[in-house]
Amino acid sequence: MNTTTTTTHYPASTKTEQIETRTLCVLVDNEPGVLARVIGLFSGRGYNIDSLTVSETEHQKHLSRITIVTRGTPMVLEQIKNQLDRLVPVHRVIDLTTANPAIQRELAMVKVRGTGDQRMEALRLADAFRARVIDATTESFVFEITGTSDKIESFINLMLPVGLVEVSRTGVVAITRGPEGM
Amino acid sequence: MTEMTGAEMVIAALADQGVAHIFGYPGGAVLPIYDALFQQDKVQHILVRHEQGAVHAAEGYARSTGKVGTVLVTSGPGATNAVTGLTDALCDSIPLVVITGQVPTHLIGNDAFQECDTVGITRPCTKYNYLVKSVADLPRALHEAFHIAASGRPGPVVVDIPKDVQFAKGAYFKPKEFQHKGYRPKLDGDASKIREAVEMMAAAKHPLFYTGGGVINSGRAASESLRELVKLTGFPITSTLMGLGAFPAADPQWLGMLGMHGTWEANWAMHDCDLMICIGARFDDRITGRLDAFSPGSKKIHVDIDPSSINKNVKVDLPIVGDCAHVLAEMLRVWRESGAKPDKKALDAWWAQIGKWRAKNSLAYRNSNEIIKPQYAIQRLYELTKDRDTYITTEVGQHQMWAAQFYQFQEGNRWMTSGGLGTMGYGLPASVGVQLAHPNSLVIDIAGEASVLMTMQEMSTAAQYDLPIKIFILNNQYMGMVRQWQELLHGGRYSHSYSEALPDFVKLAEAYHAHGIRCTHPGELDDKIREMIEVQKPVIFDCVVDPAENCFPMIPSGRAHNEMLLGDAATRVEDAVTEEGKMLV
Structure with missing residues (x-):
């Protein structure tokens, strides 16, 4: 019995399971406050959000698709899915990490400032990563890059020494492979 | 379809939903609805009054009738004052529709x-909430609210x-059978899982x-299905605080309540069972105690309508998502049709073991001829009211646990208590609703003198509507459960748990047009309880009890079910209390 349990009447935490990362796709009614319900659930119950994207995807049915990247033990991850599913405006919750093979992508805009060799180096690296120039001045570029979060992460790290100014990222979107829809 | 104002729609929808009573308090932002009420x-x-x-x-109204309870309050403070009650209802799964006024749409956010x-x-x-910004959405929102609250x-x-x-x-329409866009609770349990559950039950040795x-x-x-199934199988049964009355406490198969202040036999049976059949309970921390030592040797079946209750705290072997009534009826049918028989020999041995645990007499206390023991007061209250049509509400604390331990509930919906949230001040207003x-x-509110002062103003409501509620206060002059924990865990430093400057409850009763009774001696208790029952108006009964009494049995400080503490009147079991535990006591 450890010291915390002698002074509290709550049972001690027994969580010793491994932490895993999951990408969840949540189909919701696009109604006022629905995002607040989803986010409030995560903050209220102490779950993590690593990334979150949301947009209406079926205009006629007013359905929005939320993609959430979250972390937790298997038991917590199951709770997250069940708790999300319980929300009244939530239609479906799909675990894109375990259910089917899925593709995950993220888009980032990366602003780099520099002149001379630095500028050329930035352009060469961008080319290697298939990033596009979407804005240019004599002393800066804005690159657009699409890919997995890891790829974007490496690109940003490489841009650091050549004059990284700022980054804007969309967060992860994902879809299953193959002909079937969710 | 009829044309009417939004305020009139509220009344029409309430009436169409079968609402006879609504509890509320007027204010600026709900005046049109109050006008329509008038x-x-x-x-x-x-x-x-609040x-x-x-x-x-x-x-209280909802819990005692099975109907949806309704509330009408104004914007701002009206709504914020309702928040404790809303949280309480969410924790204990009570169906409510609460209508709040709001400032006009063009001022929202200003x-x-x-x-x-x-x-x-x-x-x-x-469970869900609406901000209705257009009268065209109002009838749907109101009818949906009732559907979501109750289903x-x-x-x-x-x-x-x-x-x-x-x-x-706008145009009002009556409630009709509708399918919500996305919200469809699952009522029927999976048939193959129910068959599997019955097989597990038939094979169990210590169920x-x-x-x-x-x-x-x-x-x-x-x-009713639960009672039949328990009879048919011959298995022992225990229940959480919230489930009391679903199975009759007078039945020999009843082990009493389990959990932090549950009986010795219920908690030991939980610890030692080989099959736990959990029906409509949620493995709350007051039930499980130390999680890694919770019923280590058992297979667990969990029937719950809410999938998020399953595998939340405790991993179960067989989850069945569905409504208890549906699943229990189906279990009964399958049990009968399959000709399943419990393992009689193993069950006899299991009952013999339970008999030994029962013999500890874990609820025993040392009675006194001088001072009223709180347990004795509840026992007498039970004896003098058991043959009547009685409903019990409680506040939160020691008195609540003693009520759960000593008042014997034979029927459901007779016991109204704040379980999940533990809201002091729940019982008096709940008794008004009941x-x-x-x-x-x-209708009796078994109260503590500290809790009851939190919502004492509702005595005025009881007086206004001639509601003869009985407020039975176990007055120990302490926030008893706080004091008990301070005694056991904080070295007896009773920081701010003494109820200083208490009101004179008899005079307070009189001030509220009610009848006041004070009882200080065990010898006069029965007569005074009879007086309380006879008086046809609200009563505040100030039952002055032993201020030092603690609530036992108790699973202390995050311990396991087999590490329970007993009161000194119960048969002492040496190995139940560790050295550390002794230091705590």
Whole structure:
């Protein structure tokens, strides 16, 4: 019995399971406050959000698709899915990490400032990563890059020494492979 | 379809949903609805003295009838005062529809007078909530609110209606059978899992039913099926605080309540069972104690309508998502049709073991001829009221646990208590709601002197509506449960748990047009309880009890079920208390 349990009447935490990362796709009614319900659930119950994207995807049915990247033990991850599913405006919750093979992508805009060799180096690296120039001045570029979060992460790290100014990222979107829809 | 104002729609929807009583408190942003209330006689409004009281009264009403409780309050402070009640109802799965006024739509977000973000504030403490910005959406929102509150795992729903929407005219339609876009609770359990459950039950050697509030919420049919199934199998049964009454306490198969202040036999049976059949309970931390030592050797079946209750705290072997009534009826059918027989020999041995645990007499206490012991007071209250049509509410604390231990509930919906949230001040307003729903029944709030002062103002409501509620205060001059924990865990430093400067409860009763009784001696207890029952008006009964009494048995400080502490009158078991435990006591 450890010291915390002698002074509290709550049972001690027994969580010793491994932490895993999951990408969840949540189909919701696009109604006022629905995002607040989803986010409030995560903050209220102490779950993590690593990334979150949301947009209406079926205009006629007013359905929005939320993609959430979250972390937790298997038991917590199951709770997250069940708790999300319980929300009244939530239609479906799909675990894109375990259910089917899925593709995950993220888009980032990366602003780099520099002149001379630095500028050329930035352009060469961008080319290697298939990033596009979407804005240019004599002393800066804005690159657009699409890919997995890891790829974007490496690109940003490489841009650091050549004059990284700022980054804007969309967060992860994902879809299953193959002909079937969710 | 009829044209009417938003305010009139509220009344029409309440009437169409079968609402006879609504608890509320007027204010600027709900005046149009109050005006509409004034001009009709289908729905009776009960004026409370504080919005928290309105919500607890509606909870008592809902819990004792199985219907949806309703509340009407104004914007701003009206809504924020309702938040405790909403959270309480969410924790205990009580169906409520709470209508809140809101400032006119063009002022929302402007920090207007008595404005608050009601849907923002109540989002985490309701099952669902609406801000209705157009009168065209109002009839649907109101009918949906009743559907969502009552179906699936019940809970509170808030409908926030801006004042201009209450004035606006629109088309009203009556409730019709509808399918919600996405919300469809699953009622029937998976047939193959139910068959598997029956097989596990037939094979079990040390089985135990562990039931909860879900059985009560599921209605009478669930309780009846449960009783049949328990009889048929011959298995022992225990229940959580919220589930008391679903199975009769007088039955020999009943082990008493389990958990932190549960009986020795219930908790040991939980620890040692080889099959736990959990029906409509949620493995709350007051039940499980130390999780890694919780019933280590058992297979667990969990029946719950809410999938998020399954595998939340405790991993179970066989989850069945469905309504208790449906699943229990199906279990019964399958058990009968398969000709399943319990393992008689193993069950006899299991009952023999349970008999030994029972012999510890874990609820025993040392009675006194000089001073009223709180346990004795509840035993006498039970004996003198058991043959009547009685409903019990409680506040929160030691008295609540003693009531759960010593008042014997034979039927469901007779026991109204704040289990999940543990809201002091719940019992008095809840008894107002219960009495209103059952005007000819005996309604008793078993209270503590600290809790009851939190919502004492509702005595005025009881007086106004001639509701003869009985407030039975076990007055030990302490926040007893706080004092008990300070004694056991904080070196007897009774920091701010003494109820200093208490009011004279007899005079207080008189001030509220009620009848006051004080009882200080065990010898006069019976006569005074009889007097309380006879008086046909609200009563405050100040039962002065032993201030030092503690509530046992008790699973202390995050321990396991087999590490329970007993009171010194119960048969002592040496190895049950560790060295550390002894130091604590």
